Amino acid sequence: MYLKHFNKARDQLNHALELNRHDLTYMMLGKIHLLEGEMDKAIEVYKKAVEFSPENTDLLTALGLLYLQAGEYQKAFEHLGNVLTYDPGNYKATLAAGSMMQAHGDFDVALSKYKVVASTVPESPPLWNNIGMCFFGKKKYVAAVSCLKRANYLAPFDWKILYNLGLVHLTMQQYASAFHFLTAAINFQPKMAELYMLLAVALTNLEDIENAKCSYEQAVALDKCNPLINLNYAVLLYNQGDKEGALRQFQEMERKVTVARESSTPDFDPEMVEMAQKMGAALQVGESLVWTKPSKESKSKQKAAGSGKSSSQQPLGSNQALGQAMSSAAGYGKTMQLPPGAATPALPKKPPSLPLEPEQEQDSETSPEESPAPTGDGEQGKEKHQSQEAAE
Secondary structure: OOOOOHHHHHHHHHHHHHHOOOHHHHHHHHHHHHHOOOHHHHHHHHHHHHHHOOOOHHHHHHHHHHHHHHOOHHHHHHHHHHHHHHOOOOHHHHHHHHHHHHHOOOHHHHHHHHHHHHOOOOOOHHHHHHHHHHHHHOOOHHHHHHHHHHHHHHOOOOHHHHHHHHHHHHHOOOHHHHHHHHHHHHHHOOOOHHHHHHHHHHHHHOOOHHHHHHHHHHHHHHOOOOHHHHHHHHHHHHHOOOHHHHHHHHHHHHHHHHHHHHHOOOOOOHHHHHHHHHHHHHHHHHOOOOOOOOOHHHHHHHHHHOOOOOOOHHHHHHHHHHHOOOOOOOOOOOOOOOOOOOOOOOOOOOOOOOOEOOOOOOOOOOOOOOOOOOOEOOOOOOOOOOEOOEOO
């Protein structure tokens, strides 16, 4: 396993289970599936392990965290509840439970859970990340920055924490500081489109339009399903007088919204919907030959797509929601669907706010609000940069 020979390791562990079933064997086999990116198989292995040893809190915690990552919150809550029944002091389960509550906006209850965890593991980066995003959700930004910087001190290479710091500084209109943290996050997570979008918002407010456009282009190239990116880019182009470019981005945003509505029932941020309506009205006036009268169905889709008007603050508002979501989702490297109210991966999902959902081997959990971003997840991002909730 440590030599990266996963196929041989898996065969030997399966053979070991045939000879004699043991908790540790199941645990290692599940880890191998996770290292290979096979979450479904890992869940099946842990389910068999729990049937064999129903009172093993490590196995129950691992299975609960996997369900949390998969978005099956009811099953996650059941297994984590069983863990706390057998071991009330289990900080991993407590942190994960707090992360779930945070993802659903119960910040005070989540903070009470984190207070219990802090007495056991006071130097846990996911813990302080999630506490910071709870304060962010309560609009106590100075306290949020303080907690997130402590998390960053404990884990300087965790991109989810850097993402959340950038999100909070954007909200406080401290754009130079936001640029600093978002750039650092991109160095560790260069393939995440939402990071480039937030960076573009910071650059726009720093009046560096050319680099903001480059950042948006990179975000558009990386993203496949987040309409918020195209909306914010359309706002920038419209403000710079490029109505044709704004129209292309707005149409791409509508396409993504249509796809999202066909595959699921996404919950778009009201601010995003309002901005989309304003942008649609503005472009309809400027490009009357291109726009046709939409049907009722397309109207509803346009509203869902959510786009912003022309002020630089509007894109920022949309971005804030996305970040919060990642924060709630805190924990594993995602994303991250979109998070609930931008707080639950989450694109998607109303994913957790960027708080981090605990990783399988980490002390946990979505950015969030979903988190991890988000924001985010998150993740607590809107579409949800899920400021992924830091329950690792």
